[in-house]
Amino acid sequence: VNTKKIIVVGGGPAGMMAAIRASQLQQEVTLLEKKSSLGTKLLLSGKGRCNLTNNTDLESFLERFSGNGQFLRSAFNKFFNLELMQFVQEGGLKLKIERQLRVFPETDRSQGIVKVLESELLRNKVKIIYKCIVKDIGVLENSVTSVLLGDATSIKTDKLILATGGISYAFTGSTGEGIKLAEKLGHNIVALRAGLVPLKTKQSFPGILAGLTLKNIALKFVSAKFKVTTEVGELLFTDFGISGPLVLTHSGKVVDWLRQGNAVFVDIDFKPGLTNEQLDNRLLREFKVNPKKTLKNILKSLLPLRFIDVFLQCSKIMADKKANQIKTDERKLMVNLLKSFRLDIAGPLPIEEAMVTKGGVSLKEINPRTMESRIVKGLYFAGEMIDIDADTGGFNLQAAFSTGYLAGESAALS
Ligand SMILES: Cc1cc2nc3c(=O)[nH]c(=O)nc-3n(C[C@H](O)[C@H](O)[C@H](O)COP(=O)(O)OP(=O)(O)OC[C@H]3O[C@@H](n4cnc5c(N)ncnc54)[C@H](O)[C@@H]3O)c2cc1C
Numbered sequence: 200v201n202t203k204k205i206i207v208v209g210g211g212p213a214g215m216m217a218a219i220r221a222s223q224l225q226q227e228v229t230l231l232e233k234k235s236s237l238g239t240k241l242l243l244s245g246k247g248r249c250n251l252t253n254n255t256d257l258e259s260f261l262e263r264f265s266g267n268g269q270f271l272r273s274a275f276n277k278f279f280n281l282e283l284m285q286f287v288q289e290g291g292l293k294l295k296i297e298r299q300l301r302v303f304p305e306t307d308r309s310q311g312i313v314k315v316l317e318s319e320l321l322r323n324k325v326k327i328i329y330k331c332i333v334k335d336i337g338v339l340e341n342s343v344t345s346v347l348l349g350d351a352t353s354i355k356t357d358k359l360i361l362a363t364g365g366i367s368y369a370f371t372g373s374t375g376e377g378i379k380l381a382e383k384l385g386h387n388i389v390a391l392r393a394g395l396v397p398l399k400t401k402q403s404f405p406g407i408l409a410g411l412t413l414k415n416i417a418l419k420f421v422s423a424k425f426k427v428t429t430e431v432g433e434l435l436f437t438d439f440g441i442s443g444p445l446v447l448t449h450s451g452k453v454v455d456w457l458r459q460g461n462a463v464f465v466d467i468d469f470k471p472g473l474t475n476e477q478l479d480n481r482l483l484r485e486f487k488v489n490p491k492k493t494l495k496n497i498l499k500s501l502l503p504l505r506f507i508d509v510f511l512q513c514s515k516i517m518a519d520k521k522a523n524q525i526k527t528d529e530r531k532l533m534v535n536l537l538k539s540f541r542l543d544i545a546g547p548l549p550i551e552e553a554m555v556t557k558g559g560v561s562l563k564e565i566n567p568r569t570m571e572s573r574i575v576k577g578l579y580f581a582g583e584m585i586d587i588d589a590d591t592g593g594f595n596l597q598a599a600f601s602t603g604y605l606a607g608e609s610a611a612l613s
Pocket of ligand 1: 334
């Protein structure tokens with residue numbers, strides 16, 4: 200292979216992996232990063248623990264992407280979860296697999312992942328320029344020729360890999376500049392929206408319950424046209440509404456329903472293991488065994504303590520009513536509230552607070568086998584800036600690493 204000059208823009212997981220792979224293939228690689236250090240968002244990931252990837256098989260993995268997973272098949276065939284885990288472990292960092300096959304460093308610290316990447320960049324002699332902002336891209340006869348930097352200097356290059364991330368958590372450096380540059384060069388940009396984002400509710404009581412986690416519940420998100428029931432999991436009340444894995448996972452869909460002008464509700468099922476009838480029978484039994492017990496005391500075996508007052512307010516049944524005084528329609532109402540306690544969704548938090556950006560450079564304009572632009576030769580894309588997003592569980596980082604790896608290899612071998 201002739202040695203080429205390859206510039207990678209963005210020192211996140213996608214850009215670092217692209218630079219590593221291209222340099223492993225003996226190319227002269229320069230990594231340009233706007234901030235004064237690498238992997239700022241990566242450090243924050245997984246609440247500072249970094250959920251690196253997921254140990255599930257390829258088909259289940261692809262299903263966790265919001266409709267665009269198939270695009271990643273080639274990238275994953277080249278460099279998937281086992282390869283990523285091997286790469287990290289060969290770099291000296293032990294990994295562990297937690298529930299739902301989520302992979303973390305054994306140390307529970309994302310810092311270790313960044314260190315492995317940094318030492319691999321160093322070992323392969325990648326030149327890193329910090330505090331370097333790419334402002335524009337030079338193109339001649341449909342081929343990349345150079346990048347223009349914030350200080351008005353420019354650097355010539357044979358190949359250019361853009362890996363500048365999405366637009367959330369902007370203080371980490373991901374401000375969407377690469378997406379704008381791609382647009383300027385003629386690429387279509389699929390509208391940028393929040394994915395994996397907490398939701399605001401019209402009701403204000405979640406604020407009073409902020410910090411409370413409901414466990415072993417299921418949710419049903421409902422709009423006029425759509426309905427989706429989640430698996431059993433957890434819900435977290437926050438100052439403004441709801442969050443937690445079940446909410447984050449389905450938030451992307453909810454954002455899209457809201458954007459289409461639909462009202463959206465979420466029904467909490469406190470007893471997903473029981474049908475309405477089974478729950479009704481359970482209440483009947485309970486009332487019979489403890490006829491003098493107050494409703495408030497009965498609810499203690501059914502709901503978290505902090506939620507009981509909210510429940511009583513909504514049911515409008517007096518807290519000190521005794522079991523043998525509760526009428527049939529009151530009991531039916533209790534069953535309905537326990538099986539579908541409704542909240543109105545007001546909207547998502549701003550995209551700045553989203554864990555992932557939906558939308559980005561249109562997949563139609565990227566060759567999935569190489570990550571090269573179909574519009575500008577010698578220009579490659581990787582990571583969150585392309586129209587790819589997934590569930591929580593390590594899927595987004597794997598997508599960043601795999602597309603980075605493929606872009607780096609393609610740029611080197613083309
Ligand atoms: C709080 C939080 C927790 C998360 N936890 C997880 C998790 O546990 N598991 C998981 O799989 N995913 C997680 N994600 C998502 C994951 O972190 C991202 O999908 C991933 O970091 C995207 O990688 P990237 O390399 O494409 O972009 P980024 O990591 O965003 O990196 C882009 C880089 O490009 C630089 N840059 C931008 N513009 C320019 C420019 N013009 N010139 C030079 N440099 C530029 C930026 O400074 C930045 O360093 C989390 C996200 C957040 C916000």
